[in-house]
Amino acid sequence: MKxxxxxxxxxxxxYLHGTYVxxxxxxxxxxxxxxxxxxxxxxxxxxxEVCPLGPAYLxxxxxxxxxxxxELAPAVLGVDxxxxxxxxxxxxxxxxxxxxxxxxxxxxCWDLLGRSTGYPIATLLGGRxxxxxxxxxxxxxGAPEEMADYVRARRAEGLHRFQLKIGGDPLADRDxxxxxxxATDHTDVVIADANGGWTLGDAAVAVRALAPRPRLYxxxxxxxxxxxxxxxxxxxxxxxxxxxxxxxPSLLRAAGxxxxxxxxxxxxxxxxxxxxxxxxxxxxxxxxxxxxxxxWGGDIVTAAISHLAxxxxxxxxxxxxxMNDWVREHVAGHAPRSSAGFGATPDAPGLGIxxxxxxxxxxxxxxxxxxx
Ligand code: MG
Numbered sequence: 001m002k003x004x005x006x007x008x009x010x011x012x013x014x015y016l017h018g019t020y021v022x023x024x025x026x027x028x029x030x031x032x033x034x035x036x037x038x039x040x041x042x043x044x045x046x047x048x049e050v051c052p053l054g055p056a057y058l059x060x061x062x063x064x065x066x067x068x069x070x071e072l073a074p075a076v077l078g079v080d081x082x083x084x085x086x087x088x089x090x091x092x093x094x095x096x097x098x099x100x101x102x103x104x105x106x107x108x109c110w111d112l113l114g115r116s117t118g119y120p121i122a123t124l125l126g127g128r129x130x131x132x133x134x135x136x137x138x139x140x141x142g143a144p145e146e147m148a149d150y151v152r153a154r155r156a157e158g159l160h161r162f163q164l165k166i167g168g169d170p171l172a173d174r175d176x177x178x179x180x181x182x183a184t185d186h187t188d189v190v191i192a193d194a195n196g197g198w199t200l201g202d203a204a205v206a207v208r209a210l211a212p213r214p215r216l217y218x219x220x221x222x223x224x225x226x227x228x229x230x231x232x233x234x235x236x237x238x239x240x241x242x243x244x245x246x247x248x249p250s251l252l253r254a255a256g257x258x259x260x261x262x263x264x265x266x267x268x269x270x271x272x273x274x275x276x277x278x279x280x281x282x283x284x285x286x287x288x289x290x291x292x293x294x295x296w297g298g299d300i301v302t303a304a305i306s307h308l309a310x311x312x313x314x315x316x317x318x319x320x321x322x323m324n325d326w327v328r329e330h331v332a333g334h335a336p337r338s339s340a341g342f343g344a345t346p347d348a349p350g351l352g353i354x355x356x357x358x359x360x361x362x363x364x365x366x367x368x369x370x371x372x
Contacts, residue, residue: 001116003081005039005368006073006105008066009360013051013298013327017150020326021141023167023197028054031296032062035331035360036069036104038112040081041371046111047355048104049300050268057195058243058269058295060100066364068101073367081109082116084274099246099271100295106272107304107351114350121307121352122345125277128310135343136161136191136291136319137326141168144179151183158340161189161319163219167197170206177210186215189319191291193219196243200227207235217318219264220244229259240264240291240318251279255286262289262318267304269295276308280316289318299324299332303351306336310345331359 013031020028033051040046055061075094079086087109091102114121122128137159139147151162164180166173177192184190190213198206203221210216212235219240221231228241242264245251254260263283267276276292283290292309294301302324309320322338324330332353336346346352 001044001080001082001112002041002078003038003076003368004041004371005366006076007037007039007363007366008069008073009035009037010062010066010364011035011329011331011360013296013329016326016328017140019140020138022057022165023141023195026054026056033296033298034062034065034069034104035300036108037357038081038105038108039371040112043371044112044115046081046108046115047300047351048107048111048304049297050100050104051295051297051301052100053295058100060268060295064098065101068095068098069105070365071095072102072105076105077368081112084109084113088274099275100268103268103272106274107267107300110273111350118349120345120347120349121273121304122310125273125307125311126281128345129312130310130314132342132344133309133314133317133320134161135159135322135338135341136163136189137321138163139165139180141165141176144172144175147176148179148183151180155184155188158342160184160187160341163191163193163319165195166192167194170198170202171209173206174209177216181213181216189215189217191217191219191240191319193240193242194221196220196223198222200230203227203231204234207231207237210235210237212236217262225254225257225259229257232259238262242266245279246270247275248278248282251282255288260288262291264291264293267294267301267308273304273308280308280312284313284316289316291319292317293321294323297323298327299330299335299353300351300355303332303336303346303353306343306345307351309343331355
């Protein structure tokens, strides 16, 4: 099998709950997502998607993904898409870094590998541990009572895991956490995520004000590993690291320093399912839990998440998010679809979803030829 053609599409995703607010005044109402379709010489197709959370969240942005894909797509033409090792060698030879732009090509090739062998990706990622797992949803930063109201509304829908956006004034953040905790009970998990937005001083004030609770986690309080390690000195709250875990060396450095109990693993940030599997397996071997998700995205991103989550040990899976529940637009009929706060992974080969190419409009660009 050889890659005959790569099409790159763009479509807009809109946040279902108004405006998504993170630390540092970063807000999102709509985002431009990039979809990649890889067509093999036998006519089989695979799909991947990357949607950076705006240009100021990580060193990644929508037009950056597309510009990088103009370098990457010609380099994979003629490569066997079921040989992920060669796909990555070709991508790395064409463009250094830019892991997030390589992610949709990687996922599209996993989809093709699954479709050509008849296996769902979860099987190919090591095997399915569970068919159903609890989801979490992010709670946009706002007034404490607004955040508590949002949590009550989502609990009524069946969700019991929440990631609160904090990272502002440390005592206001303490109030946000307290109000949300008061709106939950022992069946809930609450993760307070500053997205690296606190200074070390703010973090010290905040964590000293927050009494440890059995079901409360702290996520990425400050921007650097060194600062997050300092924060550990002021609190016994279990820690999740997210933005700074980008590859194997950063995971091992943080694990070696005893920096965290869990890692938030975003598939595109680490370069696709191939590297996400490696990091997931390493984390599991080190006794570190994982949150399985992505920067943002729709149905295709969610399908990839679902296969990584299904192949992660239940005891290692802190949370998962079905990001297609957070947005209005759907390119695969809102599949996979959550139910009452739980996610499930498709059984069909590959990603196990059917993408409606017509919903995506004309490609932004294409390379290669339609197979004869
Ligand atoms: Mg996070």
